[in-house]
């Protein structure tokens with residue numbers, strides 16, 4: 001018995017020693033890795049307490065901790081980049097290290113996987129989708145089949161809808177969203193829809209519900225096992241069902257396109273995708289294109305391009321109501337340069353510097369994507385600090401646009417800051433990055449600029465926007481989901497022509 005007792009005693013002291021050594025090693029490893037991290041608040045719950053205006057609170061932290069600092073949520077490390085110098089040092093000078101989007105196996109499950117996704121894709125799959133997306137944008141966005149003409153055509157029903165309100169108070173959100181989404185329908189499906197089309201409205205309602213349903217910073221730690229369970233219960237189940245509806249919608253279009261595909265006449269993005277899928281089926285390259293995942297690419301375009309552009313226009317109209325003198329100056333410039341007998345086109349932009357400066361200032365003053373999440377794919381050094389692999393990187397676009405070292409009176413709305421002293425030219429500021437920066441810069445930047453310019457200048461040419469009598473000015477506080485949205489408001493229009 002004594003021998004057995006001695007054996008078990010020496011066994012437990014060996015295990016105890018082993019645990020002790022592992023703990024010491026773990027502690028040394030942790031301290032080594034924690035050494036030289038950027039400064040930041042110590043609480044492991046800071047991210048959870050940020051709430052809706054996370055980008056504003058994150059900007060305030062930079063007053064205490066500087067342009068680069070870190071936060072923790074449980075075991076996840078977040079590094080926030082708040083000025084253009086650190087953002088360029090990371091996302092441009094070390095583009096490869098920071099080229100992954102913020103995601104996790106858990107989030108990926110909730111989002112129905114990332115295969116074929118340009119927005120959330122990683123590694124080689126993302127690179128191929130990005131190459132494909134850039135080619136698609138060149139061809140259907142700004143290239144030979146210029147979308148400028150289609151956007152100008154879409155202003156006609158848009159203006160009709162505004163006229164149909166006959167000056168009564170209304171919320172312009174739905175009609176603007178119809179026009180903007182129709183542009184993505186044109187490049188993706190090769191067709192636009194009437195605004196009362198049931199199919200179209202069904203698609204938009206799914207996309208709308210998806211963009212407001214659960215997701216975000218606080219889910220970074222979501223374990224895959226839990227995510228696999230959550231997708232079967234509300235509200236996550238609803239998200240999965242919405243994905244299925246969009247998949248069904250796009251798959252019908254894919255079938256129709258397959259049946260009529262002519263490789264010599266590529267009509268839209270679905271045709272381009274089908275052709276790539278066909279090419280890859282006969283090559284020995286790894287398989288990136290899957291016809292059953294076409295919907296994912298198209299859905300990403302809507303997800304990234306619809307709410308962002310609509311909300312930019314919604315902010316624009318609200319801001320014009322707040323600054324009627326700016327609205328009059330834009331109208332006067334358009335009247336002088338373009339006249340009132342035709343609608344402005346994208347080609348007029350170079351001759352309308354004040355109009356362009358107002359658009360740039362709207363995007364600085366109220367950036368619709370104030371915060372962008374990325375992830376480091378390996379250990380690295382940034383601005384003298386150690387950044388471990390897997391760190392969540394937050395690019396604070398709000399902070400760069402409101403940096404007092406780069407802008408005079410950053411919280412004031414002053415379009416002239418984007419003009420040369422004589423007002424004849426637009427002048428740029430490198431801290432103005434509403435479309436992000438680096439390898440994952442907005443794929444639809446050129447398209448969005450075109451849409452915003454054409455819709456905005458056409459609406460201002462045709463209407464004077466006013467707050468309905470007895471109503472308050474639209475609130476400029478906004479709500480931060482994935483997109484920084486303006487709160488619903490009412491406006492009325494006075495036709496100018």
Ligand code: HEM
Nearest residue numbers: 118119304305308309369435436437440441442443444448
């Ligand atoms: C006012 C309108 C828009 C704004 C402010 C905006 C802004 C942004 C921003 C900040 C990013 C992240 C960039 C980064 O990580 O550095 C992004 C990504 C993206 N945007 Fe836009 N966007 C707009 C419109 C559009 C449109 C119209 C489309 C296409 C139809 C589009 C497609 C995309 C895509 C596909 C990505 C992901 C790119 C990637 O991960 O490689 N966006 N956008």
